[in-house]
Amino acid sequence: MVQSRPREVSVPRKSRLTVDIVIPVFNEAAVVEQTHANLLSIINTLPQSFTIYYVNDGSTDGTSDLLDSLARKDRNVHVIELSRNFGHQAALTAGLDASRGDIVITMDGDGQHPPELIPQMLDLVKKGYDIIQTQRMDSMQRGTFKEWTSGGFYRLLNIISGTHVLAGGADYRALSRQAVEALKSMPEYHRFLRGMISWMGYSTVILPYRESKRIAGKSKYSFGKMFRLAMDAIFSFSLIPLYVGLSMGGLLLFLALLEMIYVLSFWVTGRTSNLAPGWSSLIFVILIVGGMLMVSLGFVGIYVGYIFQEVKRRPVYLKKHGEKDG
Numbered sequence: 001m002v003q004s005r006p007r008e009v010s011v012p013r014k015s016r017l018t019v020d021i022v023i024p025v026f027n028e029a030a031v032v033e034q035t036h037a038n039l040l041s042i043i044n045t046l047p048q049s050f051t052i053y054y055v056n057d058g059s060t061d062g063t064s065d066l067l068d069s070l071a072r073k074d075r076n077v078h079v080i081e082l083s084r085n086f087g088h089q090a091a092l093t094a095g096l097d098a099s100r101g102d103i104v105i106t107m108d109g110d111g112q113h114p115p116e117l118i119p120q121m122l123d124l125v126k127k128g129y130d131i132i133q134t135q136r137m138d139s140m141q142r143g144t145f146k147e148w149t150s151g152g153f154y155r156l157l158n159i160i161s162g163t164h165v166l167a168g169g170a171d172y173r174a175l176s177r178q179a180v181e182a183l184k185s186m187p188e189y190h191r192f193l194r195g196m197i198s199w200m201g202y203s204t205v206i207l208p209y210r211e212s213k214r215i216a217g218k219s220k221y222s223f224g225k226m227f228r229l230a231m232d233a234i235f236s237f238s239l240i241p242l243y244v245g246l247s248m249g250g251l252l253l254f255l256a257l258l259e260m261i262y263v264l265s266f267w268v269t270g271r272t273s274n275l276a277p278g279w280s281s282l283i284f285v286i287l288i289v290g291g292m293l294m295v296s297l298g299f300v301g302i303y304v305g306y307i308f309q310e311v312k313r314r315p316v317y318l319k320k321h322g323e324k325d326g
Helices: 032-043 063-073 086-100 115-126 144-162 179-182 193-200 221-237 240-268 279-311
Strands: 018-025 049-056 075-079 103-106 130-134 169-176 205-208
Touching: 018 032, 018 086, 032 049, 032 115, 049 086, 049 205, 063 075, 075 086, 075 221, 086 103, 086 169, 086 179, 086 193, 103 179, 115 130, 115 144, 115 169, 115 205, 130 193, 169 179, 169 193, 179 193, 240 279
Parallel strands: 018 049, 018 103, 049 075, 130 205
Antiparallel strands: 103 169, 130 169
């Protein structure tokens, strides 16, 4: 278990700590009841006071009805209905905004995050850690395309950004109230919570675990969603793409200087007759210059687009019943 030094001041001293659990769900009608039952089997044995926030991220199956049924049976269950599918990071943000507990735990609703870790998480927060970050220990052993691309993405992100993001880190974590409030103070529209939480720099401990199989259904994280999340991470935490464009411009200037010296050498030595027009080399240089310019402008355009979306100050999410948050 990897850890940083805990702060000296622990969570508020109360006879009974309050714990909020935030669970975003999207079309999980096949698993939500079993996930809830598994969670209750753990938290009902603990002395803390628990509130469970289910964030329905625009589900189109029977998830909403099942969540309403759970809320009617248990007054400690609250359902947050979003107006449409805003995405996993926005749904987590909605739950964090609604939370009021001394400790907040976020986890997925597909049953792959084992609730058996919750007692250990709570003990670590009480010892003074602000962030208990779980890490999938078997994620790099599967050899699937998803795991290879994920590993490569985290290596690249850690190289080009000043924020270290844990490879194999999940959105299954516990946060102290201090960490939650700090996270809520970061209002950016394009959200990569794993990077934002690492950036805060609060005392952190890594809690390894082995991921369980999904109870039913399949992952809702398509390749397109993962790609967009990766772009949010790269362009939110690094300016390296802009420096890449600048470097390519510097390389072209250096090559142009070499070409100028090469041509001048023919004039100095009186071998101008050997200078023949080279259409193929000219076209090659034009294509290289044009390609590098397009890449550089593309990077700049993406950053401008991100700025445009930020300055509009649209909410990260909207609740279904007209209440605006974000």
